[in-house]
Amino acid sequence: MKIKRFFAAFLMLLTVVSLSAVPVAADDAVTPVPDPNIQAKAAVLIDAETGTMLYGKNEHNELYPASLTKIMTALLTLEAVDQGKLSLDQEITASASALNGLAADGSSAGIKVGETMTVENYLKCMLIVSANEACDVLAEAVSGSVSAFVDAMNAKAKELGCQNTHFVNPNGLHDSQHYTSAWDLYLITAEALKYPEFMSICDMGVAEIPASNLSETRRLHTTNYLLSNWRANGYLYSDAHGIKTGSTSEAGHCLVSSATKGSRTLISVVLGAERIVGADGVADVQSFSETKRLFLWGFENFSTKTVLSELDMLADVPVTLSKIDSVAVHPASAVDLILPNDVKPEELEQKLVLPENVKAPVTAGQELGSVELSHNGKVYVSVPLVALNSVEASKLLTFWDNVQQFFSRTIVKVVLVLLGVLIVIGVVWKLTLGRRRYRYGKPARRSRGYRGRRR
Template sequence: MKATRFFSVFFLMALVVNLLAFPVSAAETSLPADPDIQAKAALLVDANTGNIVYAKNEHHELYPASLTKIMTALLVLEAVDSGKLSLDQQLTASDSITELDADGSSAGIKVGEVMTVEQLLYCMLVVSANEACVILAEAVSGDVDTFVDAMNAKAQALGCENTHFVNPTGLHDSQHYTSAWDLYLITQEAMKHEDFMRICDTGDITLPATNLSEARSLHSTNYLISVWRSRGYYNTDAHGVKTGSTGAAGHCLVSSASKGSLSFISVMLGCEQLHLEGNEIRTMSFYETNRLFDWAFDNFAYQTVLTSDEILKEVAVSLSKIDHVTVHPAEDVEVLLPKGLAAEDLERTITLKSDPVEAPISAGDVLGTVTLSYDGTDYATVDLLALNDVEASRILTFWRDVKAFFSQTAVKVVGIILLAAVVALLVWKLVFGRRRYRYGRSVNFRSRRGYRGRRR
């Protein structure tokens, strides 16, 4: 019996020691497993905050194929907004469309055919028609080369650092490349135009007859929003955006999806098309995009991580009888976090504009920022505001100004010059003044000795 108790106590103590030596960290198990997306590059961004949710080679330069048309559409819609074009404006297809690769995507537009800007945008974004790109580019800039220059200028203005366009279609060229992150920046800007999402989110549409064609039935190349070409990828949460595919680029897709309060933008570049058992063909750009959306919807949720009435720090104050002022966030902060990660798990990094801060201070003054991060990822940065007024001391301010005055370089130089002048004057007086004094005494002495007085 004693031996049994001994071993029971021994094993209990061993268990306790083991738990203390190897504590289970909630933080280590709070993040969802990596989805291991099969693509050369992949990106998922929270559309509401712009924070990256998933990234793989997001800055690598890769071929975008017809994802290029997102930029083409952006410039066309900007021309519409500026009044240079209108959606119902009719354009005539020029001979330039005959120079396009015959194997590229097409809507069958003929030279001399007349279509509206809106109809051409449908051809370009729904079935990826290359000839529509050329017609629209010429309408915006006069010729394709000038339009391409505008594409590159716009990319630079948006902050794209790994992008260079050669054409408005995405047909392969070794110098025509971009990155997943740059495509996100371009797509985000294009999505600000309601007409862009209205058109690129169209699964199927019939365009009216033209002068050279009967009515056209267009079916989207995006399997996430249309079942006309394939039924295996349809996603009721998905919206737009654009597909792309060439031998060099592989299969590419930019898409967005929304469910409840969650909204994401995804980019896939360089995906394969797999031939599986049972004659199944799996296009990985669609398959992996759906998998990435499901992963995000299952594992992330919005959480309030800061409130505007929360006191975060006492900041030291100078030039005042009051030695500190409290600061609080400028606003409530809600961010997208993994469901296993709590607000208290986030690290708060406070950066002050100055420490101490000089009075006077008014309530609401921005005194710094607080950044919330976890495991190297920054989730939010918000301004820190002073909670109350702090008056400055006149005496302390006066002495501050006096010190500042005398610390100026010009004042220091003048002071040195004056000091040197005073020293020089003293030296001059000591040297030349003593000589004059001695010379005077000598004359007076001799004159006194030589005086005999008046004899009577």
């Protein structure tokens, strides 16, 4: 019996020891975010809500955009509609000047000189099948001429903060002086997305254009392989929405796209990708495959995290002219950031920008400074810091402060110096010139009597 108990105890001990020997992963162990190593000349991935760049590769390099140019053309057209210069249902007739000089092998919807369509249908031809002639027709409608429209394109790019962009035409046909960058294209796209009609058209896999005076009904199939497999198989991505394709031999294959998963929307720009043919003879247009891979990487490796709360008291700011020495400051609002999964909110570096002191009175909610959040040198956000409570000023301390400020003013100092100089001059004059004047100007002595010649 004792032997059985001994073996039972021995087996339990072995079990405990073996379990304790099994390595247990630390609770805070997080897999580092891998580099997606996107195969293209340049690329960016942006969180649409916050504008945070999740990925960037040569994002400011000047590159040829090809038909991605048409995003700017659409933006200016919709801006004109918003301003009442045009309407979506307004009919426009294609002129000979608009269709003149376009490359015969360029993207086209077969629009003819003298053909009449609505602004909306020209936009569909331009954004769905990348029709070059639709761009020039809209350019003339908006600005009166293509050259004037190009000037407006460059002015708008400058207004949006684009620093590496110069347009030569509204359609993106190659020109050595027609270039932009991945980042600038994001800025232009983000502005265009403010108009609901832009995305509603860009997101169409197929659309029908009613018959016109010179054409039967057109059925347009998108050039975006992420939205439709009508032109190519193997690229469909159910979370993708829009936006615009582009390709020339000089620009390579380019794509601006967006994707939504849950409450998050990402915007991507891929420039200068290649078309790779594998050993099996199957072609891979990498503007689509790399964009899809970039979206998957972004959704998998980044998440929204609350990094600051309104209840966080980050510092005390000294207060003068009051019986209370300091006032606490906190973020003006809670802050949520899109962060890599391997970065915890507490790992963010906080850089406080606060005055040495603040003069009373202070009101609750008054902005007193800011806090900048960063990680490994990347600044994520700068948040205003506001006073937690009000602080009243002391009347006596305020009075003396006003007196000191009055006498510290330059004009007052100058006046006081001049007065001092005048006083010194007056004293010197009194002590020197005044005495001399008194000495030389005193009356002569009177004669005691007449001392004439006696007779």
